[in-house]
Amino acid sequence: MQVAQAPATREELCEALAAAGESGTPVRFRGGGTKLGWPPPAPPEATELSTAGLTELVEHNAGDLTAVLEAGVPLADAQAVFAKEGQRLALDPPDGGATVGGVVASGDTGPLRGRYGGPRDLVVGMRVALSDGTLAKSGGKVIKNVAGYDIAKLFAGSFGTLGAIVEVSVRLHPVAPDSTTAFGEATDADQLSRGAAAIGQSALEHHGIDIRWEGGRGAVLARFAGAAPRPQAEAAEKLLRAEGLATEIVDEDEPLWDDQRAAQRGPLVVKVSSLPTRLPKLLRAAAEAGGTVVGRAALGLSWVRFEEPSAAAVERLRREFIAVALDRPADLDVDPVGPIDPATRALMQRVKERFDPAGVCV
Amino acid sequence: MTDGSLLDTLRGIVGSEHVVTHERQLATYASDGLLQYAVTPVAVVLPGTAEEVAAVVRACHEAGTPWVARGAGSGLSGGALPVEEGVLIALARLRRILEVDVPNGRVLVEPGVTNIAVSQAVAPTHFFPPDPSSQIVCTIGGNVAENSGGAHCFKYGFTTNYVSGLDVVLPDGSEVSLGGPELDHPGYDLVGAFVGSEGTLGIATRIWLRVIPKPEAVRTLVAFFGSTVQAGEVVSRIVSEGIVPGAIEMMDNLSIRAAEGATNAGYPEDAGAALVVELDGSEAECETRFEHVKELCGKADSVRVAQDDEERELIWRARKAAFAAMGRIAPNYYVQDSVIPRTRLAEVLGKIEELAAEHELQVANVFHAGDGNLHPLVCYDGAQPGEAERAEELAGLIVKACVDAGGSITGEHGVGVDKKRYMPDMFDEPDLATFQRLRCAFDPDGRANPGKVMPTPRLCGEVPGPYRRHPLEQAGLAERL
Numbered sequence: 072m073q074v075a076q077a078p079a080t081r082e083e084l085c086e087a088l089a090a091a092g093e094s095g096t097p098v099r100f101r102g103g104g105t106k107l108g109w110p111p112p113a114p115p116e117a118t119e120l121s122t123a124g125l126t127e128l129v130e131h132n133a134g135d136l137t138a139v140l141e142a143g144v145p146l147a148d149a150q151a152v153f154a155k156e157g158q159r160l161a162l163d164p165p166d167g168g169a170t171v172g173g174v175v176a177s178g179d180t181g182p183l184r185g186r187y188g189g190p191r192d193l194v195v196g197m198r199v200a201l202s203d204g205t206l207a208k209s210g211g212k213v214i215k216n217v218a219g220y221d222i223a224k225l226f227a228g229s230f231g232t233l234g235a236i237v238e239v240s241v242r243l244h245p246v247a248p249d250s251t252t253a254f255g256e257a258t259d260a261d262q263l264s265r266g267a268a269a270i271g272q273s274a275l276e277h278h279g280i281d282i283r284w285e286g287g288r289g290a291v292l293a294r295f296a297g298a299a300p301r302p303q304a305e306a307a308e309k310l311l312r313a314e315g316l317a318t319e320i321v322d323e324d325e326p327l328w329d330d331q332r333a334a335q336r337g338p339l340v341v342k343v344s345s346l347p348t349r350l351p352k353l354l355r356a357a358a359e360a361g362g363t364v365v366g367r368a369a370l371g372l373s374w375v376r377f378e379e380p381s382a383a384a385v386e387r388l389r390r391e392f393i394a395v396a397l398d399r400p401a402d403l404d405v406d407p408v409g410p411i412d413p414a415t416r417a418l419m420q421r422v423k424e425r426f427d428p429a430g431v432c433v
Numbered sequence: 434m435t436d437g438s439l440l441d442t443l444r445g446i447v448g449s450e451h452v453v454t455h456e457r458q459l460a461t462y463a464s465d466g467l468l469q470y471a472v473t474p475v476a477v478v479l480p481g482t483a484e485e486v487a488a489v490v491r492a493c494h495e496a497g498t499p500w501v502a503r504g505a506g507s508g509l510s511g512g513a514l515p516v517e518e519g520v521l522i523a524l525a526r527l528r529r530i531l532e533v534d535v536p537n538g539r540v541l542v543e544p545g546v547t548n549i550a551v552s553q554a555v556a557p558t559h560f561f562p563p564d565p566s567s568q569i570v571c572t573i574g575g576n577v578a579e580n581s582g583g584a585h586c587f588k589y590g591f592t593t594n595y596v597s598g599l600d601v602v603l604p605d606g607s608e609v610s611l612g613g614p615e616l617d618h619p620g621y622d623l624v625g626a627f628v629g630s631e632g633t634l635g636i637a638t639r640i641w642l643r644v645i646p647k648p649e650a651v652r653t654l655v656a657f658f659g660s661t662v663q664a665g666e667v668v669s670r671i672v673s674e675g676i677v678p679g680a681i682e683m684m685d686n687l688s689i690r691a692a693e694g695a696t697n698a699g700y701p702e703d704a705g706a707a708l709v710v711e712l713d714g715s716e717a718e719c720e721t722r723f724e725h726v727k728e729l730c731g732k733a734d735s736v737r738v739a740q741d742d743e744e745r746e747l748i749w750r751a752r753k754a755a756f757a758a759m760g761r762i763a764p765n766y767y768v769q770d771s772v773i774p775r776t777r778l779a780e781v782l783g784k785i786e787e788l789a790a791e792h793e794l795q796v797a798n799v800f801h802a803g804d805g806n807l808h809p810l811v812c813y814d815g816a817q818p819g820e821a822e823r824a825e826e827l828a829g830l831i832v833k834a835c836v837d838a839g840g841s842i843t844g845e846h847g848v849g850v851d852k853k854r855y856m857p858d859m860f861d862e863p864d865l866a867t868f869q870r871l872r873c874a875f876d877p878d879g880r881a882n883p884g885k886v887m888p889t890p891r892l893c894g895e896v897p898g899p900y901r902r903h904p905l906e907q908a909g910l911a912e913r914l
Contacts, residue, residue: 134669134776135805157675178617189617191625192594199867207867211859213772214587215804216841217580217629218848218859219886220868221593224625233621245675272536272558274649276714295715298725302717344615346537370616371537395619408619414609418874419621425870 073118075101080124081141081198081206081237087120088235089204092429098202099433100231102173103145105166109177109397110230111407113433122172125237128152130212136243137195137212142172142236158243161187165332172236178228181332182294185279185367187244190227196240197223199233202429212240225422232433233426247296250278252324253307255316258288260354262315266291267368268347269310275303277369281331284354285363291316292327334365339380340398341388346371353392360387385409439496443478443520446488451526453477462521465506465513466567467851469767474501474515481526483543483600483608483638490636491606493520499880502632504544504575507567509768510849512579512631516883524574527638530554539597539614540642544574548581551642559644562589565845566753577637580629582845584680584752587803588713589645591845593628598641601627601634604876614641626871631847632882634875648713651679652723653745656733657704661685661798663732664706665778668802670729671710672775676722678803679713685782687762687797688755688810695758698751704734708802709752711745755799756810762795763812765821767828770846771835775805784834785809792827794820806844807835833858848886856888869893 078084091098097117101107113119122143129139133156140149146162146169153159163181164174173179175190175197187193196210199222209222226236253270257263267282270293278296283289291311295303304320311318321327345353347368357364357375361384366373374397377384382405388394389409396407411419424430444452453459454476463471475498480486493500499519506513515521527543533554534540540551540561548568551561564583565571571581576592577599598612612624627634658664664683671678684692684700684707693700700707710726712719730736739745759766773781782798789796789811797810809831813824832842832855842848842855856865865887872879873893884890 132774132776134673135774136672137774178622188590188594191622192590201867205863205867207863208860209864209867211772211839211841213774213805213840213844215582215591215772215801215806215844217582217591217845218842218852218856219864220871221580221625221629222867222871224593224622225871227625228617228622245677248675268536271538272646274558274646274715276648276718297714297718298721299715299717303715306715342617344617346534346539346614348536369538372616393615393618411618411620412610414607415611415620415623418603418609418623421874422621422623422626422871425874426867 072099072113072115075119075121077121077123081200084120084122084125084235084237085200085204085206088200088202091118091431092202092204095429096431097433098431100176100235102143102170102176103166103168105169106173106177106179108399108401109407112401117433120235122170122237129238133158137214137240138243139212139238139240140171141238142170144171145169146171146174153243154246157246159246160241161193161244162190163332165335171239175227175239176229176231176236182279182281182328182367185277185369191224193242194223194227194239195242197226197236198238199226199235200237201234202427202431210240214242233423234432247278248298249300250294250296250324251300251304252321252327253293253304253311253318254321254327255291255308255311255318256288257316260284260351263289263291263354264350266311266314266316267350269314270307271347271369273310275307277307279367280369281365282350282368283331283334283365284357287358289354291368292331294324294328331365334363334376335374336398337376337378338398338400339377339384339396339403341375341385342395342397343373343375343388344371344393345373356388356391360384439492439498440476442492443476443489446492447478447480447485451479451481462503462506462515462523465503465508465511467509467511467849470511470514470850472515472517474517474519474521477521477523479523479526483527483602486522486527486636486638487602487606487608489522490602490604493880494605499883501882502574502636504572505547505570507571508575508579508847508849509770510843510847510851512847512849512885514850522636524572524636531639535559537614538644540644542573542640542642544572544577544637544640546573547571548573548576551644555644558646560647561595561642561644563592563595566756573640573642574637577628577640578630578632579845579847584682584801587681587801588677588679593625595643596624596628596640597643599624599627599637600639601637603635604878604881612641631849631886633872633886635881650716650719651711651713651745652719653709653711653739653748654727654730654736655748656708656710656730656736657701658706658708658733660705661782662779664708665802667708667729669776671726672803674725674729676726678710680709680711681803682709682752683707683800683802684752684755685798687795688799691758691761691797692751692755694761696750696754698747700751701735709748759797759810759812762797763814765813765815767811767813767824769807769809769811769828769831770843771807771832771840772844773805773807773835773838773840775802777838778805781834781838785831788827788830788834792823794824794827804844805840829855850885853886853888
């Protein structure tokens with residue numbers, strides 16, 4: 072890969088991209104550089120285009136619970152600004168150094184997703200640069216808006232393969248004054264899953280139900296936040312106990328959730344898209360393949376981590392599940408994305424050709 | 434163009450009884466919920482299965498005939514307005530609920546299923562959060578096309594947040610599966626791109642919806658204030674305290690008077706503003722927060738707290754009747770759907786009042802106050818010469834005032850045919866051209882719901898080659914701005 076360029080303005084970034092488009096040079100966009108290993112490797116002649124120069128927090132409209140940020144703003148820096156007003160962008164993926172643009176482009180999420188959704192749900196407007204020199208916006212900066220196509224959803228999770236995200240408008244949420252977590256342990260995959268399901272299907276208004284599973288034992292974590300979270304946590308604990316889990320209530324719960332986030336990274340991490348009722352099956356498949364699991368139980372999303380990466384482990388999960396390899400060694404011989412239906416793939420290809428006519432965004 | 438052979442083909446696909454060509458019957462379909470526009474299509478086709486939808490679209494594709502899909506026809510932007518030389522594909526017969534999977538919070542439906550039927554299918558434990566006012570009749574297919582919202586979307590989000598998968602018939606008649614019951618299918622989020630595309634990218638024939646558990650408790654109050662500015666201040670304080678109400682709705686004096694006349698819900702007709710606040714969630718959380726909301730409403734002239742479901746329903750009845758009740762103020766009204774950053778409310782309302790006075794017309798205001806979605810109802814008498822035109826002009830100026838305040842031309846009704854002329858107020862040419870890229874990837878011939886969303890007709894052409902610098906640029910004689 073060629074030396075990184077870090078244009079100072081979105082216009083300059085757009086020009087650099089257009090120049091690459093003109094010369095047919097493949098481009099790989101870079102934010103904080105925390106997830107560069109996720110997409111397939113860039114060809115050796117590719118040039119790296121960084122958003123490190125786009126670091127303006129353009130607007131924080133505290134009264135409207137919205138913000139406009141350039142793509143290169145580190146998420147943590149933005150959160151520090153929002154926190155002064157008791158607000159946050161409800162995205163909490165694991166990496167400290169990730170930028171807002173990188174988090175959106177990768178669609179990466181943490182435990183808050185269970186309550187607030189992911190980047191696709193929180194981005195209300197976007198400015199993008201395309202390989203033919205177009206700089207365009209979609210959406211707006213109000214939280215409710217259906218004018219025009221939702222280009223932001225298309226770019227969220229697109230890994231920069233359609234063009235560069237240069238600015239996003241986002242919806243913010245108030246930080247709850249208090250939080251507490253009902254915690255339950257089990258050594259049986261079915262029992263664990265039943266515990267998580269009991270809370271997920273109850274009327275309790277949780278801020279995320281996570282599970283973890285490692286070496287034949289695991290835990291359910293159900294978080295409650297608000298002005299009076301304790302009664303809900305106690306009700307959740309009761310549900311876990313009724314399923315036979317060994318339970319406790321953890322008021323100082325931040326470390327528990329930090330551990331959940333941290334387990335989404337590793338030598339090989341495979342993200343599995345499934346459904347809540349298939350959780351026991353996944354826990355068994357992961358164990359059989361030698362992996363450990365953390366997951367958002369109510370969403371059916373799990374991250375399977377392998378200390379010893381192998382293509383066979385990924386293939387094992389793919390026998391039963393939709394599985395995408397995220398963190399992995401560069402030399403691991405595996406298709407990170409996995410199979411996509413040919414008709415769907417062809418439509419995606421047509422979208423790619425329209426947005427990246429030069430075919431350089433890799 | 435549509436000749437007899439296409440009609441024969443369509444009859445062959447769906448049966449003669451499901452192809453409408455009689456002028457009087459066609460009139461039923463000439464308008465959707467926005468009655469200011471009416472166009473009679475060549476034929477209305479009512480397919481009964483996804484396979485028939487695909488065959489109908491394929492036949493139109495082969496004949497080079499444009500088409501428009503229609504659900505219940507309750508849309509308020511003319512999104513389902515037919516095209517004169519085209520076919521209207523009505524999806525009312527595709528109304529099966531194919532799968533109900535409460536443990537996984539999923540329901541698989543056909544597009545003609547009504548919004549309320551989804552919540553009914555998963556009651557009493559779960560519900561489908563998007564709740565447009567038309568939810569008794571409007572269809573999920575229409576909700577997907579418009580990305581419908583409703584009173585509860587400030588807390589719960591919009592249709593797009595509750596669709597995980599779609600089977601789509603593309604405009605060439607081919608079928609494609611996007612997403613599924615699971616979240617985060619690999620590849621581009623084409624589900625996200627399709628929802629809200631107003632029927633211009635294809636027809637969804639099977640839709641995976643997410644449903645969620647019903648909240649344990651609901652608390653509702655309505656507070657009456659001397660003015661919308663006072664009510665607006667309370668909204669700001671509620672939100673800045675970190676409270677996220679399930680719904681927070683405001684009505685001004687004119688809409689209160691109209692709604693009260695129609696419903697006898699007990700709203701004082703001299704109130705300057707009514708603010709409906711509904712909290713939902715856990716018992717303990719609701720109780721704590723509700724006490725806080727009551728305190729924040731301390732300066733209201735009066736506050737009514739719903740003691741039971743019946744009273745809650747009564748409070749909502751006035752709000753939900755507001756549109757229909759406008760007949761008491763004027764024979765006709767024109768509804769807008771603009772959005773503003775909520776903090777600009779007082780300023781924009783002042784502007785609307787000023788504009789209304791200038792145009793010698795009355796404007797009633799109903800808002801989803803949490804998310805800044807205004808529904809100004811411009812009242813007029815179509816029988817008075819020039820009044821309809823004046824109302825339309827006033828409505829346009831209101832939209833512009835909202836965009837100037839940093840808002841949007843539409844929050845939930847869609848652009849359709851009605852608001853496409855305002856698109857350039859919000860989007861520049863490169864933005865519009867970028868929208869068109871998505872359209873062209875799905876519908877290169879432009880036959881799906883043509884003439885909607887985009888302000889001017891556009892063609893797709895071939896995929897353009899790589900960008901090349903203009904010779905003047907290459908020579909260093911000019912720069913692109």
